[in-house]
Amino acid sequence: MMAIELPPEILMIIFIYLTPSDLYTISSVCKKFRSILWPKTEISQHIWRKSRLHHIPFLNRSPPKLCTTTSGTEVMSEQQYLWLMIICEKCQFCEQKDKIKLTLYWEAKFYCCSTCLQKRTISGYKLIQGFPKVLIKFLNELPKMPGVANWEPQLYFESEAKRLLEEYNQVREYERDAWIERKESITKETKKEIKIYREFHSEFKYNFREVARKMALEIEAEDYEDKIMGLKEFKNFYCTQLATPSKFIKHTKV
Secondary structure (H helix, E strand, O other): OOHHHHHHHHHHHHHHHHHHHHHHHHHHOOOHHHHHHHHOOOHHHHHHHHHHHHHOOOOOOOOOOOOEEEEEEEEOOHHHHHHHHHOOOOOOOOOOOOOHHHHEOOOOOOEEHHHHHHEEEEHHHHHOOOOOHHHHHHHHOOOOOOOOOOOOEEEEEEHHHHHHHHHHHOOOOHHHHHHHHHHHHHHHHHHHHHHHHHHHHHHHHHHHHHHHHHHHHHHHHHOHHHHHOHHHHHHHHHHHHHOOOOOOOOOOOO
């Protein structure tokens, strides 16, 4: 009997003993396997969680509560968690594989290099030109990436800012005070999660020597700016952001 012909109940037991990487591979084999492994159902989450704890026991922290919903936040799926923590080994937007030059940004849930990051961020100075100031505190300011100096002004993910502005503009004016109060609570919780998991990922992903290399790269960026590859592009990007008109839709009252 071929594996694909086995009953789902048997397949679920077998899948638990496969590594997370194997689960990702086998989920692409056929629709039957994918229908078991890919949905965010209780059964599929159980399979991925058991695989994680069985094969990577030191990755014993559960996925973070970072996925935004209309009612607040919910726990990230095991599939996405394992992809970010273990399986993804290069920039998600280019072929950069040197993990010293890569950083996991929980804010946007991707693993990327500084060059690709710059294409997806907006400076604080640029942002406030077309963005309600009351919303700034709800955005996640990005941590400084090793190898990029002159991190000021604050950088934010452009997609996150647009999504927040659209959500705000859909709220009726008389409901905005309550929305802001609820958003403050959600944001506080999210930022706390991001800080915890950023430290956890650093401890999990990098050994002492690699941590030292990342720190050295950051120090070098501060002391020898002209020698840092990508810094010139970053400065040009920053200046462009200040010079060009705002790309954000204007804040309108509902």
